[in-house]
Amino acid sequence: MDSNQKRFVEDALDLLNELDEGLMQLESNPQATAPLEQVFRTMHTIKGGANMFGFENIGELAHQLETLYDMVRQGKMQITDGLISLTLHAFDKVRDLLKEKDVARINNAEVLKDHLTSAVNFLKVAESESSADISQTTNAKNKDELATFCLRISPTINITEDGNHPLVFIVQDISALGTSKVILIQKPSREVDHWEVFITTTAPQSELESYFIFVENECVVSYFKLTPCDLFEQPEFSEYLNSLDNLPADPTKIATFVALRLATYHQQKDEDEEIAEIGNTKKRSVSDSYIKVSKRKVDDLLNWISELIILQAQLATTASSIQSTALNDVAEQLEMITGRLRDTSLEIGLVPVETLVTKFKRLVRDLSKQLNKKVNFLSEGADTEMDKDVIEMMADPMVHIIRNSIDHGIEPAVERKAIGKSEHGTVKLKAFNSSSYVNIIISDDGKGISRENVLQKALEKKLISPNENPSNEDVFNLIFHPGLSTASQVSDVSGRGVGMDVVKQRIDELRGSVAVKSIAGKGTAIHIKLPLSRSIIEGLLVNVAETRYVVPLNVIERIDRIPYAEIHREDKVDKTVIVNEEPLPVLSLRQRFHNDVNPPKTADIISVLVNGIKKGIAVDRIEGKMQTVMKPLGDVYKQQDFISGSTILGNGTLALVLDPARLFLSTSHKEFSDKYEKSN
Amino acid sequence: MKNQTNETHAFLTFSLGAEQFAISVDSVQEIVELEQVTKVPNAPQYMLGIINLRGKVLPLLDTRLKLGLSKAEITKRSRIMVIELETTDDKNLQVGALVDVAKEVIELSSADIQRSLDFENYETDAPITGIVNNHGNITMIMDVTKIFSTAEIVQLNHSLN
Numbered sequence: 001m002d003s004n005q006k007r008f009v010e011d012a013l014d015l016l017n018e019l020d021e022g023l024m025q026l027e028s029n030p031q032a033t034a035p036l037e038q039v040f041r042t043m044h045t046i047k048g049g050a051n052m053f054g055f056e057n058i059g060e061l062a063h064q065l066e067t068l069y070d071m072v073r074q075g076k077m078q079i080t081d082g083l084i085s086l087t088l089h090a091f092d093k094v095r096d097l098l099k100e101k102d103v104a105r106i107n108n109a110e111v112l113k114d115h116l117t118s119a120v121n122f123l124k125v126a127e128s129e130s131s132a133d134i135s136q137t138t139n140a141k142n143k144d145e146l147a148t149f150c151l152r153i154s155p156t157i158n159i160t161e162d163g164n165h166p167l168v169f170i171v172q173d174i175s176a177l178g179t180s181k182v183i184l185i186q187k188p189s190r191e192v193d194h195w196e197v198f199i200t201t202t203a204p205q206s207e208l209e210s211y212f213i214f215v216e217n218e219c220v221v222s223y224f225k226l227t228p229c230d231l232f233e234q235p236e237f238s239e240y241l242n243s244l245d246n247l248p249a250d251p252t253k254i255a256t257f258v259a260l261r262l263a264t265y266h267q268q269k270d271e272d273e274e275i276a277e278i279g280n281t282k283k284r285s286v287s288d289s290y291i292k293v294s295k296r297k298v299d300d301l302l303n304w305i306s307e308l309i310i311l312q313a314q315l316a317t318t319a320s321s322i323q324s325t326a327l328n329d330v331a332e333q334l335e336m337i338t339g340r341l342r343d344t345s346l347e348i349g350l351v352p353v354e355t356l357v358t359k360f361k362r363l364v365r366d367l368s369k370q371l372n373k374k375v376n377f378l379s380e381g382a383d384t385e386m387d388k389d390v391i392e393m394m395a396d397p398m399v400h401i402i403r404n405s406i407d408h409g410i411e412p413a414v415e416r417k418a419i420g421k422s423e424h425g426t427v428k429l430k431a432f433n434s435s436s437y438v439n440i441i442i443s444d445d446g447k448g449i450s451r452e453n454v455l456q457k458a459l460e461k462k463l464i465s466p467n468e469n470p471s472n473e474d475v476f477n478l479i480f481h482p483g484l485s486t487a488s489q490v491s492d493v494s495g496r497g498v499g500m501d502v503v504k505q506r507i508d509e510l511r512g513s514v515a516v517k518s519i520a521g522k523g524t525a526i527h528i529k530l531p532l533s534r535s536i537i538e539g540l541l542v543n544v545a546e547t548r549y550v551v552p553l554n555v556i557e558r559i560d561r562i563p564y565a566e567i568h569r570e571d572k573v574d575k576t577v578i579v580n581e582e583p584l585p586v587l588s589l590r591q592r593f594h595n596d597v598n599p600p601k602t603a604d605i606i607s608v609l610v611n612g613i614k615k616g617i618a619v620d621r622i623e624g625k626m627q628t629v630m631k632p633l634g635d636v637y638k639q640q641d642f643i644s645g646s647t648i649l650g651n652g653t654l655a656l657v658l659d660p661a662r663l664f665l666s667t668s669h670k671e672f673s674d675k676y677e678k679s680n
Numbered sequence: 681m682k683n684q685t686n687e688t689h690a691f692l693t694f695s696l697g698a699e700q701f702a703i704s705v706d707s708v709q710e711i712v713e714l715e716q717v718t719k720v721p722n723a724p725q726y727m728l729g730i731i732n733l734r735g736k737v738l739p740l741l742d743t744r745l746k747l748g749l750s751k752a753e754i755t756k757r758s759r760i761m762v763i764e765l766e767t768t769d770d771k772n773l774q775v776g777a778l779v780d781v782a783k784e785v786i787e788l789s790s791a792d793i794q795r796s797l798d799f800e801n802y803e804t805d806a807p808i809t810g811i812v813n814n815h816g817n818i819t820m821i822m823d824v825t826k827i828f829s830t831a832e833i834v835q836l837n838h839s840l841n
Contacts, residue, residue: 306735307735310735633720646737
């Protein structure tokens with residue numbers, strides 16, 4: 001593959017993401033022209049590039065699909081689920097293929113042929129139909145607008161609810177168009193007097209009317225458009241409907257709900273429009289100033305800036321040691337400038353979470369179809385920026401969490417309806433910054449994690465003992481335990497219990513944390529907290545037997561100085577030290593990794609909070625707080641994972657950055673294996 | 681299996697104790713003097729720690745200990761060979777290898793090198809691929825990837841822990 005072809009592949013992968021996004025918008029909003037134009041344009045670009053750089057079969061496929069969308073543009077065809085699925089699947093294959101490194105392999109691939117044939121067939125069918133009905137497209141400009149209708153359907157013939165009359169099925173079909181509530185009012189003879197259907201849907205009234213075309217003579221239908229928005233969002237409305245118990249709804253009551261809802265709706269709409277406007281202008285100005293830079297260049301830049309920070313620290317040390325005011329001034333200036341340079345350069349490597357959101361939308365769409373559930377995916381704060389590497393590393397774990405939400409969390413539509421939830425479940429991704437962390441919350445409004453199920457599983461696997469009564473938090477954290485899956489039936493999508501522990505592991509690797517909140521029947525929220533940068537770390541520089549360590553600041557609770565004799569405990573069972581009037585289990589770095597030769601008179605105890613448990617690390621002396629660039633130790637030191645990296649100090653020597661969580665983990669392992677060896 | 685060509689290849693010679701060794705210069709980036717080493721706790725003995733190579737963190741290995749020889753005294757002539765290896769997953773691995781004395785670069789044609797299978801049973805773990813008479817000094821050619829490959833180091837770590 002030559003460099004031009006590589007460039008094409010890279011661009012095409014970006015384009016495919018855009019295409020996905022466009023298709024998804026088109027699916028939820030088939031009449032909108034903007035996404036249609038975008039989809040068409042993107043396909044055209046892919047086609048052009050593919051043909052130019054010798055990927056003929058991709059070009060051919062893009063051409064066929066482009067033709068289909070051109071017909072849509074000309075109004076000869078409608079966007080259908082089938083068309084969208086066909087396109088998505090075809091370009092999925094293209095995406096897979098492009099990951100191949102060999103052009104011949106890409107061109108000879110048989111897999112595209114199937115998609116090509118189905119596209120050609122689709123086109124044939126579409127062409128034969130296109131002459132039929134063009135007028136249909138014009139009737140629904142506002143199709144994307146949600147609206148709540150009240151339909152009153154009175155049969156003019158005598159039928160019963162369990163009868164086989166088409167009208168019964170029509171009512172069912174209509175109620176499936178959106179969030180709905182059907183009230184059946186029966187005559188004393190148990191025959192249907194009339195139905196009252198309250199429905200929030202994107203379908204226009206004309207579409208609703210079309211359902212009754214063939215039964216016009218057998219019923220009278222009256223339509224009332226209640227609100228141009230989702231009335232079911234007004235909780236009193238749903239409650240009222242549920243309380244009716246097959247009695248006719250009181251129009252005055254409904255009117256008050258409508259008024260209530262409209263008040264909030266207009267306010268909301270104004271706000272939404274405002275936000276949309278801001279979003280639009282912001283997007284425009286940003287997209288104008290994008291440039292594409294290779295990842296390597298950014299990495300190089302960051303490396304050089306790290307060197308600069310180290311040099312600057314050396315300069316500061318030298319300046320203060322030769323006590324020159326002039327030099328000190330320069331050093332201070334330099335410190336400020338390098339600080340800003342570092343912040344700016346770190347931002348270069350950041351990309352918005354949005355790149356993931358497209359992927360997730362697609363996942364939710366495919367999964368909800370596969371599992372036959374109704375799920376909406378909402379995202380908030382998609383412009384929150386994160387390190388590109390971190391985003392890539394987090395993609396799979398987040399996919400897993402979302403899979404779990406849809407598979408285990410969100411109930412099937414029927415079940416949701418039965419317990420008075422809206423049929424469409426919601427999975428929400430929220431991203432935001434807080435100090436030097438990026439927060440990601442993935443939540444769903446499903447059935448929540450069952451405390452009993454987790455406990456029972458944990459008991460079966462002997463993770464806890466029967467007489468324990470752990471807190472909710474502890475129970476939910478058990479889902480991260482390897483080999484624990486709560487789905488009573490392992491499904492195709494998730495539930496092998498190999499997922500959540502990997503999620504946790506990945507988050508730990510990135511020095512982040514994760515918390516689970518869940519309320520039975522209401523839903524689950526998983527809160528992931530990740531450091532903004534993988535390489536910049538704030539910590540305390542400490543000295544242990546002339547070796548320097550850095551303890552990350554984010555876990556430190558307090559610092560105490562005690563006489564060294566207190567932690568010298570050869571031949572003692574007690575491993576705790578009283579700190580702040582509480583016994584604290586303490587690990588002495590000196591005794592653990594070094595020797596007791598020439599011990600200092602005092603030791604500094606750093607209390608850290610690791611996985612919710614307070615523990616102490618004893619060091620000889622705390623030298624100060626520092627912000628520094630962490631460098632990996634390399635694969636050679638993979639086994640020493642309690643050291644997350646190292647950092648170069650002002651005088652050119654190295655300090656080891658501790659990973660407190662792994663430190664305590666490795667010591668407990670060590671103690672265990674020591675005992676084990678001794679018993680043998 | 682002798683390959684009779686006149687193409688020569690450059691090797692770097694160094695000594696461990698009284699013995700002479702050579703490795704292909706292709707994988708040697710530079711030779712630096714030994715400065716301050718920061719020890720990484722809980723690591724096998726031959727992993728001496730990490731050093732600061734002009735702003736880069738470099739793991740340092742003791743070649744003698746790695747080969748199963750006794751630990752050497754650090755002298756003024758001790759040197760670090762900075763070695764870059766290609767690992768299986770396209771990543772480059774950089775390590776520093778401590779040797780007693782780093783000597784010279786010699787040109788050898790494949791005709792000069794005698795392949796000796798007997799060294800498979802050499803009492804150390806040295807992966808010797810050939811032997812050369814370098815002006816009267818017996819010099820053993822070592823396969824550098826085999827001594828310092830991560831896979832092996834990681835494996836060794838496993839067996840030690």
